[in-house]
């Protein structure tokens with residue numbers, strides 16, 4: 235199955251790639267302001283390009299880096315690939331980016347210690363897209379995050395976790411395979427290099443999950459497969475919060491009605507700006523996904539009503555959040571709103587909603603103006619002037 239992987243890009247991979255590209259574009263100039271060189275590490279790089287000519291993550295990353303280098307930013311890329319044949323293709327596909335893009339033959343595990351050390355001098359973004367779930371050992375990843383944190387550096391990670399494969403293995407290990415739904419086992423599932431029928435040891439599952447919590451979730455007969463995936467990912471995200479301040483995720487699906495995502499993209503950062511940039515990138519991917527199924531080429535917009543952003547609900551929540559906070563900056567209010575509306579509203583929509591509330595005097599600004607910047611204090615009560 236792994237040999238087939240690079241033959242043609244899977245249709246749903248375009249959402250994963252779009253999130254990566256959409257995020258990196260503003261991320262690079264933003265973190266460049268920290269004054270340190272910026273390093274993008276594609277930890278499981280692959281071939282660079284698919285046989286159908288579609289770019290893989292290395293080409294997406296390299297071309298974004300090139301654009302910003304031309305504008306004077308100090309940014310470079312490292313691309314790690316363990317398979318010799320894939321590495322040869324990777325090297326040739328990255329040839330035209332020589333000088334600031336470095337392909338490395340070897341295993342991510344063997345190289346990553348060096349990046350953790352370099353983190354004291356560089357700002358690092360890790361893209362982790364293994365095609366086997368076993369490539370993600372929680373504690374090994376955590377060591378890297380924490381080593382980078384000790385260096386007091388900025389680190390962000392975007393990782394692709396095939397949670398359906400994990401849960402399928404988990405159910406098999408607990409002898410509960412009868413609970414698998416059709417869309418987790420049909421041919422359309424994205425198992426990449428993993429064998430979904432493999433009997434995986436409990437210790438290996440503990441290593442991937444970073445604990446035994448998955449067992450109670452997998453063995454809870456009252457939870458549907460989809461709910462098990464949600465609960466598992468929620469605890470996994472909470473565990474990442476030990477190393478980061480913000481963790482968010484996006485389920486990559488091929489069809490809206492599918493209960494089982496192809497995989498989960500998990501993003502973690504210490505900085506609220508990163509969360510906002512990723513929210514915009516994931517909102518954009520979600521719009522593309524909904525548009526491809528419910529709008530493009532159709533006479534009417536067929537988007538399910540539950541997916542249409544509810545501005546009234548957002549505004550009500552913004553007022554309540556401002557009431558609860560007493561006084562809060564526009565930026566802080568937006569970040570709070572993301573806890574309930576992540577991937578629903580982009581930053582510009584949140585600003586627009588705040589602006590409308592100022593104009594209709596449901597919110598008030600410290601400056602008394604309705605055109606404000608991120609640092610202006612807001613309140614649900616007029617300020618004494």
Ligand SMILES: C[S@@+](CC[C@H](N)C(=O)[O-])C[C@H]1O[C@@H](n2cnc3c(N)ncnc32)[C@H](O)[C@@H]1O
Pocket residue numbers: 277278279280281282283289290291292314315316317320340341342343363364365369
């Ligand atoms: C899913 S593919 C990456 C696809 C790539 N992100 C893209 O968009 O084109 C995963 C790649 O990781 C490589 N790989 C597997 N184990 C690895 C390891 N331990 N370290 C580095 N690369 C590894 C595989 O050979 C494969 O080419």
